[in-house]
Amino acid sequence: MEAGVLSKEEKKREVEVRPRNWLVPVILLTLREWNSYGYELMERTAAFGFEAMNPGTLYRTLRQMEKDGVVESKWETSRGGPARRMYTITDAGEAYLDFWAEALEQYRRNMDAFFRLYTGRPLMNNKNDKEEENE
Amino acid sequence: MEAGVLSKEEKKREVEVRPRNWLVPVILLTLREWNSYGYELMERTAAFGFEAMNPGTLYRTLRQMEKDGVVESKWETSRGGPARRMYTITDAGEAYLDFWAEALEQYRRNMDAFFRLYTGRPLMNNKNDKEEENE
DNA sequence: CCAACCTATGTGTATTGTACACATATATAC
DNA sequence: GTATATATGTGTACAATACACATAGGTTGG
Numbered sequence: 579m580e581a582g583v584l585s586k587e588e589k590k591r592e593v594e595v596r597p598r599n600w601l602v603p604v605i606l607l608t609l610r611e612w613n614s615y616g617y618e619l620m621e622r623t624a625a626f627g628f629e630a631m632n633p634g635t636l637y638r639t640l641r642q643m644e645k646d647g648v649v650e651s652k653w654e655t656s657r658g659g660p661a662r663r664m665y666t667i668t669d670a671g672e673a674y675l676d677f678w679a680e681a682l683e684q685y686r687r688n689m690d691a692f693f694r695l696y697t698g699r700p701l702m703n704n705k706n707d708k709e710e711e712n713e
Numbered sequence: 714m715e716a717g718v719l720s721k722e723e724k725k726r727e728v729e730v731r732p733r734n735w736l737v738p739v740i741l742l743t744l745r746e747w748n749s750y751g752y753e754l755m756e757r758t759a760a761f762g763f764e765a766m767n768p769g770t771l772y773r774t775l776r777q778m779e780k781d782g783v784v785e786s787k788w789e790t791s792r793g794g795p796a797r798r799m800y801t802i803t804d805a806g807e808a809y810l811d812f813w814a815e816a817l818e819q820y821r822r823n824m825d826a827f828f829r830l831y832t833g834r835p836l837m838n839n840k841n842d843k844e845e846e847n848e
Numbered sequence: 849c850c851a852a853c854c855t856a857t858g859t860g861t862a863t864t865g866t867a868c869a870c871a872t873a874t875a876t877a878c
Numbered sequence: 879g880t881a882t883a884t885a886t887g888t889g890t891a892c893a894a895t896a897c898a899c900a901t902a903g904g905t906t907g908g
Contacts, residue, residue, distance in 0.1 A: 733893090733895095734894075736894080736895075765896090766896095767895080767896055767897065769896085769898085769899090770895055770897090773895095774894090793903095794903070795904070796902095
């Protein structure tokens with residue numbers, strides 16, 4: 579394999595940087611601002627990295643979130659056009675969001691550690707032995 | 714569901730904040746510092762959020778990375794104790810790492826946007842209509 | 849000497865978050 | 879009345895990681 583450029587193999591899987599469980603918090607955060615519904619949420623989640631969000635994934639996630647009690651929904655039919663399932667964040671949802679944000683902070687520290695090491699300066703020499711440097 | 718505290722349901726799945734594809738870059742970054750092997754890498758990946766890394770997952774990932782050409786390995790037997798499969802990062806591996814780090818920067822912006830919104834100040838009022846605030 | 853233990857690598861299978869493909873229904877515009 | 883935008887949904891696939899378990903070499907101590 580050649581160096582310097584990425585092989586077709588690697589390009590294919592592109593690099594996807596996004597935390598797992600990113601979708602749920604993003605939805606919750608958005609709903610904390612305004613009540614909303616699936617179709618609209620799709621646009622807004624794009625701002626957080628879900629650029630080509632698949633509708634099915636979003637709708638299913640919303641249903642699951644309702645089962646989990648972090649959101650509630652009811653149909654909104656008083657309007658032209660197809661009915662919308664309007665979602666509201668629950669108290670449990672806000673609690674979950676807070677919990678998640680806290681965890682995100684911890685992760686940010688991990689990411690910073692990554693960058694410190696990446697950008698050159700080795701954090702420390704706390705490795706007991708490093709005899710396998712070269713052979 | 715009660716608010717303020719997390720339900721058993723939510724506690725069970727804990728909040729796992731870590732980007733997808735985090736393991737591979739962490740391994741590559743570590744190998745860029747020193748050549749290493751699975752057993753040792755387990756300790757080091759812990760520093761980046763893989764606190765209870767399962768051996769199987771790590772070893773399988775390393776093999777896959779070798780197939781992808783981002784690392785190379787050879788047995789090290791000149792030592793007491795079980796043989797170690799020593800890994801070295803390849804040029805392609807370094808290129809991949811660079812590529813990934815760049816993508817990570819973009820994600821960091823998403824995360825910052827999340828925090829700005831989370832910590833109160835609404836980014837903007839660029840939403841066309843928000844009639845569903847209350848009903 | 850052989851049993852217990854640490855080191856070290858591995859396989860088989862499950863889980864989970866999201867992706868992809870596709871289906872359906874309601875209104876409005878032409 | 880059919881095309882289009884809006885809106886919600888199901889079935890299935892996939893990839894990253896988790897979990898459970900197996901194996902084998904070497905060292906230590908009774």
